[in-house]
Amino acid sequence: MPAWLEEFIGGFVGDLFYGPFYKLAEVVWITLMDLSLGVIGKTPSQFSPSAWSYVAHTLYPWTLGIGLSMVNVFFICSFLKAVSNLKEQVTLELFIEGMIRLVAVNVLFQMGFNLMKTFFSMASAMSGEIIDFQGPPLFTEEVDIGSHLFWWLFGLLYFLVALVCGIMIFLTLYSRYIKLYMLVVCFPLAMPSLISGRGIDETAKAWLRNFLGNAFEVVVIALVISISGKIIGGFNLPESSFADFFDGFGQALKSLIYMIGMTGAVKGANNFMNKTFHL
Secondary structure, three states: OOHHHHHHHHHHHHHHHHHHHHHHHHHHHHHHHHHHHHHHOOOHHHHOHHHHHHHHHHHHHHHHHHHHHHHHHHHHHHHHHHHHOOOOOOOHHHHHHHHHHHHHHHHHHHHHHHHHHHHHHHHHHHHHHHOOOOOOOOOOOOOOHHHHHHHHHHHHHHHHHHHHHHHHHHHHHHHHHHHHHHHHHHHHHHHHHHHHOOOOOHHHHHHHHHHHHHHOHHHHHHHHHHHHHHHHHOOOOOOOOOHHHHHHHHHHHHHHHHHHHHHHHHHOHHHHHHHHHOO
């Protein structure tokens, strides 16, 4: 084959099947990971000051007014429930228990907003301390038969995986903040059910479990990202004279598995949190 033709074909193949797909995947993945890691250590107020201001100064006072009105309704329901129960008499103990619940709910209304902000700060601080992410390179600059074979066969797939996985990780973190804003708004609506006692107070318990699961989900995500980076970074292919020709293929395939595996673990962080702590 003439030298000029070989050079043209080599450059054409490199530009179309090696350079663009690898560089695009690298840029997309690094950009999306930087965006994701940039929000891990942020509280909801730091993530979007405008959204937090709207929640704290407009929506929360509105639902707080509704919640305070619901306190009277649930207290009356608690009294009627006790009176209608013919198996139990209305005793002083039941009256004291109801008053304790009433006081507890009023204290929660007074301190609830600051308590939620404290939990947000705790989760952000913990995730910031945990995250130690130095992800392995998506692909080394080693060029051999295996690397060219990989980009010929899976170059486009590699780019699509980097794009989809990066977007999924970012959206998982982004949607968490939306859920936290919603939980803050719903807090005054859920707490009055504590007054009614057994059975009816499941609404408040469900809110609390959901709040803890979503608030500290970011800690599990930080653990997942750090641990998965260490695992894949320490994984080496077996050495042999034959395998040396296909190191590029193996390294690119390792990067592909790394992106898919870490994304699946990040997406399952909330489920892991709920099952582990029965939230």
